[in-house]
Amino acid sequence: MDTNARRRRVHTTVEDTEATLYNHDLSLYPKFPCSEIPLSEFEELAIDRVQLFRIIEQASLKGHKYFSDEWKKCIKDDMMKNNLKKFVRLLSGFNGQTELDIQARRADHISHFILRIAYCRSEELRKWFLARELEWFKIKFVSNSTPSILKFLQLNELNYQTISNEEKEDLKESLIVCTPGMNDVQVMMSEFYKVPFLDVWTLVQKRRVFLKEGYAYIPINDLVVSIQSTFRTTLSSKLVLMNRNLPNLDDERLSNLLCNLHQAYTGNEYTVSNDKDAINPADIDEYSKKHYPLCMRNLHETLRANHHLKHYGRLIYGLFLKAIGLKYEQFIEFWRSEFTKTMDTDAFNKNHLYNFNHQFGKVGKRVNYSPYSCMKIIMSNVGAGDAHCCPFRHFDVGRLRAKISECGAPSEGVSEIMQLVNNGHYQIACTKYFQYTHPQPSSNTINHPNQYFEESMNLVKDKTEKIVS
Amino acid sequence: MDSQAKFDESHLRDLLPLYYKRLFPAAHFYKWLSYGNASTFAHREISFALENDIYLRFQSFDTYKEFVEELYKKNPIKIDIGPIYLTKPKARNMGQALQASAKEMVFDIDLTDYDDVRTCCSGADVCTKCWKFMAIASKIIDTALREDFRYVNVLWVFSGRRGIHAWVSDEHARGLDINGRPAIAEYLTVLKEGMKKKKVSLTGHIHTSISRALKIIDKYFPTIVKEQDILGTDERLKNFLSILDDNVRTQFKDCMTKVTTSAERWEAFERKFMQLQQTNEIPRNLKNLREEIKLQYAYPRLDINVTKGITHLLKAPFCVHPKTGKVCVPFNVKHVDNFDPNNVPTISMIINEVDAYDKKTKEQEETLMETDEPSVTNQVKIKDYKKTSLLRPINLFSEFLKNLEKDTKKRVDPF
Numbered sequence: 001m002d003t004n005a006r007r008r009r010v011h012t013t014v015e016d017t018e019a020t021l022y023n024h025d026l027s028l029y030p031k032f033p034c035s036e037i038p039l040s041e042f043e044e045l046a047i048d049r050v051q052l053f054r055i056i057e058q059a060s061l062k063g064h065k066y067f068s069d070e071w072k073k074c075i076k077d078d079m080m081k082n083n084l085k086k087f088v089r090l091l092s093g094f095n096g097q098t099e100l101d102i103q104a105r106r107a108d109h110i111s112h113f114i115l116r117i118a119y120c121r122s123e124e125l126r127k128w129f130l131a132r133e134l135e136w137f138k139i140k141f142v143s144n145s146t147p148s149i150l151k152f153l154q155l156n157e158l159n160y161q162t163i164s165n166e167e168k169e170d171l172k173e174s175l176i177v178c179t180p181g182m183n184d185v186q187v188m189m190s191e192f193y194k195v196p197f198l199d200v201w202t203l204v205q206k207r208r209v210f211l212k213e214g215y216a217y218i219p220i221n222d223l224v225v226s227i228q229s230t231f232r233t234t235l236s237s238k239l240v241l242m243n244r245n246l247p248n249l250d251d252e253r254l255s256n257l258l259c260n261l262h263q264a265y266t267g268n269e270y271t272v273s274n275d276k277d278a279i280n281p282a283d284i285d286e287y288s289k290k291h292y293p294l295c296m297r298n299l300h301e302t303l304r305a306n307h308h309l310k311h312y313g314r315l316i317y318g319l320f321l322k323a324i325g326l327k328y329e330q331f332i333e334f335w336r337s338e339f340t341k342t343m344d345t346d347a348f349n350k351n352h353l354y355n356f357n358h359q360f361g362k363v364g365k366r367v368n369y370s371p372y373s374c375m376k377i378i379m380s381n382v383g384a385g386d387a388h389c390c391p392f393r394h395f396d397v398g399r400l401r402a403k404i405s406e407c408g409a410p411s412e413g414v415s416e417i418m419q420l421v422n423n424g425h426y427q428i429a430c431t432k433y434f435q436y437t438h439p440q441p442s443s444n445t446i447n448h449p450n451q452y453f454e455e456s457m458n459l460v461k462d463k464t465e466k467i468v469s
Numbered sequence: 470m471d472s473q474a475k476f477d478e479s480h481l482r483d484l485l486p487l488y489y490k491r492l493f494p495a496a497h498f499y500k501w502l503s504y505g506n507a508s509t510f511a512h513r514e515i516s517f518a519l520e521n522d523i524y525l526r527f528q529s530f531d532t533y534k535e536f537v538e539e540l541y542k543k544n545p546i547k548i549d550i551g552p553i554y555l556t557k558p559k560a561r562n563m564g565q566a567l568q569a570s571a572k573e574m575v576f577d578i579d580l581t582d583y584d585d586v587r588t589c590c591s592g593a594d595v596c597t598k599c600w601k602f603m604a605i606a607s608k609i610i611d612t613a614l615r616e617d618f619r620y621v622n623v624l625w626v627f628s629g630r631r632g633i634h635a636w637v638s639d640e641h642a643r644g645l646d647i648n649g650r651p652a653i654a655e656y657l658t659v660l661k662e663g664m665k666k667k668k669v670s671l672t673g674h675i676h677t678s679i680s681r682a683l684k685i686i687d688k689y690f691p692t693i694v695k696e697q698d699i700l701g702t703d704e705r706l707k708n709f710l711s712i713l714d715d716n717v718r719t720q721f722k723d724c725m726t727k728v729t730t731s732a733e734r735w736e737a738f739e740r741k742f743m744q745l746q747q748t749n750e751i752p753r754n755l756k757n758l759r760e761e762i763k764l765q766y767a768y769p770r771l772d773i774n775v776t777k778g779i780t781h782l783l784k785a786p787f788c789v790h791p792k793t794g795k796v797c798v799p800f801n802v803k804h805v806d807n808f809d810p811n812n813v814p815t816i817s818m819i820i821n822e823v824d825a826y827d828k829k830t831k832e833q834e835e836t837l838m839e840t841d842e843p844s845v846t847n848q849v850k851i852k853d854y855k856k857t858s859l860l861r862p863i864n865l866f867s868e869f870l871k872n873l874e875k876d877t878k879k880r881v882d883p884f
């Protein structure tokens with residue numbers, strides 16, 4: 001994969017080699033991709049995989065049990081909803097060899113490597129990425145049939161040692177009592193593999209495997225545990241290595257993409273589109289109470305109280321306001337009227353006007369900036385005196401508790417929310433907060449303040465529409 | 470051997486210098502923790518506890534000489550062994566965390582954790598009756614380590630008071646990572662602490678490691694029922710019944726209260742259980758009830774955090790317990806049934822033994838001198854520990870070291 005690919009020729013056909021390179025849905029991604037891809041596709045693939053991983057992560061956060069049927073279904077459904085059909089294809093279990101199958105595997109392969117570059121940069125990112133990669137591998141693995149798993153082992157030269165029939169006969173009793181989820185017949189039918197016990201330490205820990213002299217005896221279904229552990233070790237060291245040898249990217253767009261991937265691209269970007277209803281500035285105070293998530297409510301209330309916000313506060317709240325439909329003139333007027341309560345108009349024009357214009361994309365590079373997502377807010381640095389923050393993440397416990405009950409969450413809701421906060425599930429806490437302060441829960445986990453706002457507004461709209469009709 | 474009665478805490482300060490100089494197997498100790506490589510020893514944390522609660526942590530010693538000199542100078546009340554770090558602990562930079570790279574996998578089992586089931590003694594006391602719990606524990610853990618994990622270099626040590634330690638010293642045990650240690654520790658943990666009275670739950674098939682443990686427990690269980698008198702009083706019976714599920718409790722209560730002794734009550738329980746089983750009155754989830762109860766009473770109770778963590782410190786073998794004066798001696802698991810925790814050499818006893826031996830030899834020499842035998846003057850000087858009851862434990866330690874060495878060589882050069 002060449003990161004300067006934009007300047008190169010674009011391949012549009014699948015070459016023969018790809019058919020051999022991409023002949024199995026399961027992959028440990030041993031080789032760097034060498035095809036050239038246009039930057040636009042590069043971007044798209046990167047975002048697709050981040051989205052895929054977000055979906056996998058959300059499924060567990062929604063409370064589905066790991067690798068349960070509901071968990072898998074939830075992931076598949078969300079993938080379909082989010083236009084990730086090509087990845088769904090890898091879960092079919094058929095291991096097809098059509099053009100579409102090959103394209104899907106190619107996307108899987110290339111996007112994996114793009115994310116390696118993006119996620120090798122810090123311990124925290126590596127950890128998150130590694131966990132998702134392992135889950136993704138396992139979802140694919142468990143969808144596969146036995147012959148296709150065997151094919152995968154062979155293709156990847158994973159020489160797992162099966163035990164002979166005599167040995168199995170000898171160990172029969174032990175294998176039956178130590179291998180949960182399999183009855184006598186299944187044990188006798190399945191191949192058993194012998195692996196170093198540390199390869200399947202998760203099974204050892206739960207005493208769910210037969211051990212003998214340092215080896216674990218596992219049926220084919222549990223092989224995934226062992227393969228995952230090899231995959232984890234190699235991928236983890238490759239990420240560390242990659243981080244050390246990270247090339248200097250000479251392309252700004254590319255390096256922006258890679259550096260901000262984790263924060264920036266999570267679902268809808270909520271930039272303003274023209275078909276959005278304009279909001280009336282007079283309604284803002286009321287909206288802030290009824291439809292704002294806590295982060296924005298906090299910014300709004302701070303602004304009204306101090307007639308001022310620091311740089312990031314202005315930026316984050318400004319982009320939010322723009323995205324909920326405040327028009328340009330009213331946007332400037334909104335800030336001007338508040339700021340001039342403590343400064344004269346000249347000072348405002350001199351010190352702040354340019355910035356607000358820039359924010360709105362009216363001057364300078366004229367960028368239509370996206371408003372901040374939850375991840376970006378949650379991960380941002382909040383200093384003393386800063387009002388921008390995710391209250392679930394950054395408020396101290398006492399202040400948060402007081403704030404959410406002041407905002408109308410009932411007491412049983414407060415403790416449930418605080419529990420989630422305790423466990424570091426800030427967005428889930430926010431989602432619960434939504435549920436407790438609205439007649440109806442949000443349709444998705446909150447991952448964007450503007451999503452919160454829209455979902456909240458929609459509930460009102462539904463109601464008024466009903467009344468009208 | 471009445472000499473252990475003579476140990477007096479206040480003498481410890483005077484005895485320790487003698488002990489370290491003449492009896493403590495420092496050379497063995499050094500050989501063990503070097504594993505054939507001096508720098509391994511030099512990177513090991515060795516902590517000393519001194520009088521007046523002074524505790525010297527993060528010490529390390531570059532050479533054998535440096536180690537013994539410090540030992541003779543400080544005469545620690547206790548020596549603790551920590552992990553091998555990437556940098557020498559003594560040379561660590563303040564503010565920078567040390568990174569542990571290896572350590573023996575250790576087990577720590579203490580009789581105080583059995584206080585709800587042992588009735589013969591409590592707290593710090595120990596006798597041959599409750600020692601049976603330690604015998605069971607060491608046998609179960611030792612067999613599992615060997616048969617399930619193929620660890621063979623395991624040093625078992627009496628902790629000096631009422632517990633035991635195991636030092637699993639195989640190379641692949643020392644190198645266990647942050648996943649391996651907890652995995653093994655959990656694998657060997659059967660009792661789950663929590664609010665419930667019933668601490669063991671076996672659903673479905675019984676894992677081979679547990680049925681093997683049960684076989685070991687079975688050898689002791691009838692004796693324990695009697696000696697610990699686990700069902701002998703109303704209160705103990707009540708405790709026992711509280712472990713049982715509500716839906717079967719009364720059935721057992723009736724038949725068990727009819728008889729009086731602990732053994733009779735256990736027998737009544739077993740008989741009733743089998744009878745209910747035949748008539749299909751035992752719910753499926755309780756089909757392993759008998760096993761669960763035996764495990765709850767007798768399965769090893771590990772201090773699991775000691776095993777899980779690589780940086781955990783543990784008292785070194787051959788320390789002297791400051792309260793009892795007993796030496797932390799290694800023991801052979803095969804002969805654990807003959808081990809009597811109240812017959813362990815104490816520091817005062819072995820120092821007396823050296824004196825007595827020397828006195829006797831001197832007398833002999835003098836008699837010989839009178840007869841003018843020429844050979845005696847050439848006699849090789851015999852090591853002090855060989856004159857004492859420390860001889861057997863130290864021989865056991867040597868044997869452990871010999872096997873360890875063989876194993877290390879084998880690994881380096883398989884041909």
Ligand code: SF4
Nearest residue numbers: 293295374390430449
């Ligand atoms: S979770 Fe998101 S929307 Fe909710 S308060 Fe935090 S940043 Fe705002």
Ligand SMILES: [Zn+2]
Nearest residue numbers: 589590596599
């Ligand atoms: Zn006792």
